[in-house]
Amino acid sequence: MKQTSSAHRHSSDKLLFLTDEQLRSAIELLFFAYRDFTGDPDRILAERGYGRAHHRAIHFIKHRPDITVAGLIEMLGVTKQSLNRVLRQLIDDGLVVQKVGETDRRQRLLSLSEEGATLEVQLSQPQRDRLRQAYTSAGPEAVAGFREVLHKIMNDGTRAMVADKPGRK
Amino acid sequence: MKQTSSAHRHSSDKLLFLTDEQLRSAIELLFFAYRDFTGDPDRILAERGYGRAHHRAIHFIKHRPDITVAGLIEMLGVTKQSLNRVLRQLIDDGLVVQKVGETDRRQRLLSLSEEGATLEVQLSQPQRDRLRQAYTSAGPEAVAGFREVLHKIMNDGTRAMVADKPGRK
C-alpha cells in the first residue's frame, strides 16, 4: 500500500489517472493561488488598518445590497460576534450604512456608502486584473474547467451561495 | 463607467467576454471552495489542539523531506518566529524529526516521524477524496483548465514552488 493511485472511467469515455502526486499538487496549487490572490488587497487593507475580514464583508455587501446581518453571517460562515467587530468599524467609519428592514423592522439591511463602494473597487481591482490576465491567457475552455472544478470542490450547501449567472451544467 | 466589461481575443481565436459579473463570481468561487476545502482537516486538527498552520507545515515536510527551516519558511511565506511556534509543538509532540545537515551542520533538515506521517494521511484524506470526486465528475479537460488557471493566478515567483510533475504547458 505504497502507491494508492486510482483509475476512474469518465463519462466522456476517457481514462483519468488520479495519482496521489496529482492530488497533492492540486492541494498546493490551491494554497499558493489563494495566498497570492488575497495578497494584493491585503496590502491595501493594511494601509487603512483593516484586514481580510473587512474585505470579505465589503465584498458581499457590495454584491448583495440590502443583505441582512444574519444573511451576511451565513455567507461568511462566522459568528455574530466575529462579524460584529469588523461591521462595527465599517459602519462607524461610514463605509457601510444600515437601513431598517421594511417588512421586518428588526432587520438591519446593509449596503455600501459611496466611500465604501470606492474602497471595494480599489480592493477588488487587483483581483480582477489578476483573474482577467489568467483567464485571457488560459482561454475559455480552461476557464470553464476551472469554474466547474471549483464548483464541485465546495460543499453542496455552499454551492447555492455563489451568485453564478452563466448557465453552468 | 458603470459596466466595465472587456473583450479579449484569445490566441486560440475565440472571443472571451470577461464581465465584472464573471470576474466577481470567480472571486466567490475561490473563497467558498477554499473554505470548504480546508474545513475537513480543520476539524481533525482541532481535536488534537492543532490549527491550519500545523497542517501546512506537515504537508510541506511530508512532500519535501529534508527541507530546511529556511526553506519551509519560504514555502509558507511566514516569519521564523511564526513557524517556530508550530514547529516547536510538532517536534515536541514527536510528529516532526530534525536531522543535522550533512553539508551544512547549521541546517536542521525536517521530516515526519511515523506518527507524523499517519496524521498527514488523516488530514489530507478528506481533501484528496474531495478532489478525486470533483476531478472525476468534471473530467480531464476541466481538470487541465482548473490547473492551468490556478497556475496563472499565482505570482511568477510562487509558481516555481509548486511541485508539478505532469508536463504542463
Place this chain on the structure above:
DNA sequence: GCTTTAAGTCAGTCTTGTTGACTTACCACT
C-alpha cells in the same frame, strides 16, 4: 401577552500572524 427571533454587546480565550532584539553554532573567507 408570551415566546421567539434579529441584532448588538461584553468578556474572555485561542491561533496565528507580525516586529524587534538577541544568542548559539557553524560556515566561509581573508
Place this chain on the structure above:
DNA sequence: AGTGGTAAGTCAACAAGACTGACTTAAAGC
C-alpha cells in the same frame, strides 16, 4: 586564527480574527 555572515532558535510584545457564553433590546409571530 580571526572575523563576518548565516541558520536556527528564543523571548517579549502586540494585533487580527476566529471562538464560546451570557445577556439586552426591540420587534415579530402567535
